[in-house]
Amino acid sequence: MIVKSAFDEIQIYLVDASNFKGNCEKVFIAESIEEIIPLVIDANNKKIKITVCGNHTGLTGSSIPTEGFVLSTEKLNRIIEIDFENNYAIVESGVLLKNFQDELNTKGYFFPPDPTETNCFIGGVIATNASGGKSFKYGATRNFVLEIEIILSDGEILELKRGKNFAKGNALELSTKSGKKIKIELPEIKSPEVKNAAGYFCKSNMDAIDLFIGSEGTLGVITKAKLKILTLPVELISFVAFFNSEEDGLSFVDAVRTQTLLNNNSGNISARAIEYFDKNSLIFLSEDYPEVDCASACGVWIEQEVTENNFDLLIEKWYDLIKKFNANDEKVWIGFDEKDKKKLKEFRHAISYKVNEYISKNNFRKLGTDTAVPDNNFKIFYFNSKKIVEENNLNYVAYGHFGNSHLHLNILPKDDSEFLVAKKIIAQICSEAVRLNGTVSAEHGIGKLKKNYFQMMYNENTINKLFEIKKILDPNLILGDGNIF
Numbered sequence: 001m002i003v004k005s006a007f008d009e010i011q012i013y014l015v016d017a018s019n020f021k022g023n024c025e026k027v028f029i030a031e032s033i034e035e036i037i038p039l040v041i042d043a044n045n046k047k048i049k050i051t052v053c054g055n056h057t058g059l060t061g062s063s064i065p066t067e068g069f070v071l072s073t074e075k076l077n078r079i080i081e082i083d084f085e086n087n088y089a090i091v092e093s094g095v096l097l098k099n100f101q102d103e104l105n106t107k108g109y110f111f112p113p114d115p116t117e118t119n120c121f122i123g124g125v126i127a128t129n130a131s132g133g134k135s136f137k138y139g140a141t142r143n144f145v146l147e148i149e150i151i152l153s154d155g156e157i158l159e160l161k162r163g164k165n166f167a168k169g170n171a172l173e174l175s176t177k178s179g180k181k182i183k184i185e186l187p188e189i190k191s192p193e194v195k196n197a198a199g200y201f202c203k204s205n206m207d208a209i210d211l212f213i214g215s216e217g218t219l220g221v222i223t224k225a226k227l228k229i230l231t232l233p234v235e236l237i238s239f240v241a242f243f244n245s246e247e248d249g250l251s252f253v254d255a256v257r258t259q260t261l262l263n264n265n266s267g268n269i270s271a272r273a274i275e276y277f278d279k280n281s282l283i284f285l286s287e288d289y290p291e292v293d294c295a296s297a298c299g300v301w302i303e304q305e306v307t308e309n310n311f312d313l314l315i316e317k318w319y320d321l322i323k324k325f326n327a328n329d330e331k332v333w334i335g336f337d338e339k340d341k342k343k344l345k346e347f348r349h350a351i352s353y354k355v356n357e358y359i360s361k362n363n364f365r366k367l368g369t370d371t372a373v374p375d376n377n378f379k380i381f382y383f384n385s386k387k388i389v390e391e392n393n394l395n396y397v398a399y400g401h402f403g404n405s406h407l408h409l410n411i412l413p414k415d416d417s418e419f420l421v422a423k424k425i426i427a428q429i430c431s432e433a434v435r436l437n438g439t440v441s442a443e444h445g446i447g448k449l450k451k452n453y454f455q456m457m458y459n460e461n462t463i464n465k466l467f468e469i470k471k472i473l474d475p476n477l478i479l480g481d482g483n484i485f
């Protein structure tokens with residue numbers, strides 16, 4: 001175990017990509033899974049808080065402690081096994097997503113969860129149930145987690161396999177490796193029927209593994225996981241189309257979504273990612289990407305997997321569709337080779353990255369929505385959200401995973417007084433998302449920054465019932481202190 005406590009050495013553990021800043025006494029960097037158990041037992045006996053961290057790319061302050069110890073998984077970075085015949089991999093939780101994907105890609109495979117940022121650890125991806133562009137086709141991380149190993153706050157080890165342990169109604173029983181039984185009463189929660197990462201996953205008859213996926217470091221330390229992998233598609237269509245009006249761009253998104261849900265064969269339009277950029281986002285990125293048409297009102301980045309030799313035929317179908325929504329077919333930014341396609345992916349990453357960079361440089365905290373609403377409410381939600389920000393004369397960029405009706409509206413305040421106004425506006429937009437049967441967090445989780453919004457989604461009674469689960473698994477409340485609750 002490596003232990004750090006010198007001021008300079010621990011600073012990188014005290015800020016995440018949202019620019020949330022914290023404090024701690026010591027940082028423990030586990031060099032093996034076995035080292036974690038005595039650390040956790042000792043901290044539990046002494047009631048010292050432990051915040052588990054991945055690679056700090058989270059956007060809610062959830063990996064940042066306000067006191068106690070940090071437990072870093074950075075050295076638990078072994079890819080233990082990849083079984084290409086049976087489509088799975090077993091990895092330690094500190095494996096960098098980028099390294100994992102590279103290793104799989106060279107052999108013609110991939111791991112579908114794609115949280116835009118690849119500089120994150122598998123443990124962080126599982127603990128936030130991350131999702132991203134490809135989630136339009138593949139759903140969130142939980143769909144690809146087959147098994148996890150977790151160390152609980154008392155040092156007991158849980159090994160959970162998907163499909164092996166289901167709740168009976170609302171009664172969930174867990175059995176640790178040493179045979180200790182843990183009984184949990186799952187609350188009845190009415191979760192919004194949208195992509196959702198707010199709070200614990202709780203459903204009657206649910207698979208036990210799902211309680212821990214997305215639990216934001218509050219229920220245990222994930223040490224190992226068995227993950228489902230898929231073969232890479234033969235080809236990928238990737239392009240950004242630019243539209244003259246937002247109405248056209250959003251109607252195009254609707255049409256692609258509808259056609260994708262109707263078509264399940266690769267000879268037709270069937271997107272795996274539908275990502276949107278408003279005009280402000282295009283302008284914000286145009287300096288680095290001359291391919292962007294800043295005169296247009298918005299852009300939509302599409303990816304489609306092509307499994308047969310029908311690239312040209314599909315491209316024709318896409319051109320027909322974009323023309324139907326008045327896109328300028330001469331200005332489509334299309335990725336013809338691997339280099340271009342990589343650039344398009346970087347372009348999507350760049351918008352989030354540049355927002356975070358602006359926030360850090362100006363010493364603010366991230367002020368962005370992670371809201372999703374049902375598809376039929378999205379347009380009204382989107383235009384209302386923008387209107388509120390514009391009425392207050394604030395700079396902003398609006399983009400996101402619009403295939404999932406998931407909006408990242410980020411405000412870029414110029415000074416402290418704008419920051420305060422912006423904070424109120426983000427709360428107002430979150431409240432509107434809830435009113436429209438949506439969520440305040442579709443993918444980043446609640447962490448420390450979104451607790452007020454979480455309370456808009458669920459009443460005190462429901463949140464208390466969720467907290468009861470936490471208390472059963474972590475009675476001294478040492479893990480992930482300040483996250484969610």
Ligand SMILES: Cc1cc2nc3c(=O)[nH]c(=O)nc-3n(C[C@H](O)[C@H](O)[C@H](O)COP(=O)(O)OP(=O)(O)OC[C@H]3O[C@@H](n4cnc5c(N)ncnc54)[C@H](O)[C@@H]3O)c2cc1C
Pocket residue numbers: 016017051052053054055056057058059062063073093114115116117119120121122123124125126127128129130131132133215216217218220221222223349352353356443444480483
């Ligand atoms: C530019 C940018 C774009 C992004 N885009 C997306 C996106 O499209 N979709 C998306 O979902 N996210 C996105 N994110 C957020 C982030 O990348 C993900 O949340 C990521 O999964 C976090 O991984 P991490 O290793 O950095 O975890 P951290 O930030 O270090 O930790 C996140 C949470 O996981 C917990 N945790 C970490 N490891 C463990 C473990 N081993 N056991 C238990 N708990 C653990 C921590 O306690 C914390 O609660 C983006 C971030 C950036 C910077």
